[in-house]
Amino acid sequence: MSALLTRRQTLASIVGGVAAGALSLDRAKAAVSELVWATWDSNAHPEYVDPFKKETGTAIKLSFLSSEDAQFAALKTGAAKDWDVVNPGLNGTWRYIDAKVLQPLDLTKIPNRQYMYAPFKDTDKVVGKDGKTYAIPYLWGLNPIVYRKDKYSEEPTYATLFDSKYKGQLAMRDYALESIAVAGLFIGVPRDHVFTMSDAELAEAKKALIAQKPLLRTYWQTIGDLTNLFATNEVTCAFSWRVPFDALRDKLPMGMAKPKAGIFGWSDCFAIPATLSDDKVAAAHAFGNYLLGADYASAIAEIGNYATSSNIIRDKLTHEKQEAIFVDDLSVMNSFMWPVAPPNYSAWLKIWNEVKAA
Template sequence: MAIGLRRRDFLAAAGATVAGAALPWSPARAASTEIVWSTWNNLGLPDYIDPFTKETGIKVDQTYITTDDEQFARFKAGGAADVDVFVPGQWEMSRYIASNLVQPLDLRKIPNAAHMYPVFRDNALNKKDGIQYSLPYYWGINTIVYRADLMDEKPDWSVFFKGDKYKGKLAMRDYAVEGIMIAALYLGIPQTEIFSMDDRQLAECKKALIAEKALLRTYWTSIADLTNLFATGEVVCAFSWLPPYYDLTKRGIKMALSLPKEGVPSWCDVLAIPAGVEGERLEAAYKLVNYLLGPEYGLKLAYGGPYAQSTDLVRDKLPPEQQERIFIKDPAVMDSFVWPQIPRRYNEWVTMWNEVKAS
């Protein structure tokens, strides 16, 4: 079941020419000191990984992910046998676990995991029956991005659902899971109930979404198109990934972010080890996982992504402006995170979303 393209998917695709072509899915193993990492092509740049190889003698071959669904399909078809460490989305882990494609992690072999922020350490999406199958790796947020020069107040989720002040200048992503989740946050539905809403709650969301549609300029699907709409002023406020904020700020346009107190949609990719990895390969895989959660890699990711790790090992090594750029200057922001999940009634969510757009 597809959750959809994330903002780091976009950045990974944009960086493909830098990272080089992906290896075939079944790279040859030259020695036991070689392992294969299935990852996004902007996470394993030579500058990021060469220090690990230099320190450990372990060579890391990479095979690149194109979509979460593609990776899962390859694993289901037997491709997991050719991989030692992989990077799924956190909300994807339930299906990997249910399909017996991953093995439990021995946290004693990953000492950097002890430095995880509590919001990541305690996230049940990485566990089953109390057993840890994956570790949060790096993360970000999707939130309200707006033209601060064209809006006279900081918006919250209500801007999309009531009032005519910005009618025709608002945009929402064309994606059922996030769209309905935001309606639920606006309505005050408890976060613990959002992804298992009953008929009454879904009906309330549908009513709110129909009201929202009347205020929107567009449902966006391309982040490049949304960036252009912001640049021209056709859109002044949108639920968005962060590239328009970064890109247009560099162009001198006064952009801003709002982190609504009702909740901030967040995303996280995780590290996992396929079932069947054992022996020297397993020991090498644990060393790579530990390195990816550590400060040397984290410093490179903080500037190169820019992304934050799930551990606090790099925070105090960054200047305040970079901490703020990757949302770790004030860790209290993590208290408002809402982690998307595959809704219990996913097909009904998609049907309702399409009915709203057709209304």
């Protein structure tokens, strides 16, 4: 028996008021033939967004990101003129708001927001100093260590990623915030202090990362690339997203470790660039509402093993599926380490560039 009800059954159970709201949004943006969504490749398979086109007539063109920092830089420099909807990470959203590269959202045009879990709905990380909301968390999960069970006698920890025994088999993400934080945990910085490290601690983290660099097969940028490296036996352990575990566990002995030092939680947000033309704004809001709705939640839970920030389908999932996407025990939302870009993040970026150049 499927872990999910059919999409038709799920949608039939959604209250009429939300359906009516969605129809009004559809009419408002009917003239828009296409929106370009800048997001991660794991968030946006065509089957995740095809229902939006069927329901509204607006196609979603996918533009995949290489890094959070590259997305921010593109918006700040004006190099992202083709993007209609963007994907800032929850804990770095303040950078986008302060840089004035996002426009405030009209929450009345996103009725599915009422179904959001409280930690995401009530977060102040997406609210500007003007009191306006500039982004909405729509997807979340954790970033584990993914590894080959047949290559490791014990479950890996962050120390494994710095162990010369596994030279050439390791991979780290090409992302300053998480990679420097991993190094901080490795050198013993407490989890509640790792995103506010002192200059001395950052210097030690930098030393650890420079020593680690020769041990790595690569710094990965897209999760598809990392999955391929696991599939071809070029990488056996990596700080990762869960995608390689899910994609390969039926073919290879894959494991997913959750280090006791701290598990990195993540949340992606829906946001609209400040430069978006007025004729597309209603369509962009309608797409934001779709990301909190039953179609997207059903597809990404079934195919991608991810949970949205909405509880709209939670009670219709089997316990096994709830457990797989971490919504069986909702307290987990409060136990993750949520990466926070510190005020001195420019110093972190400088360190990261120096590590990669070493």
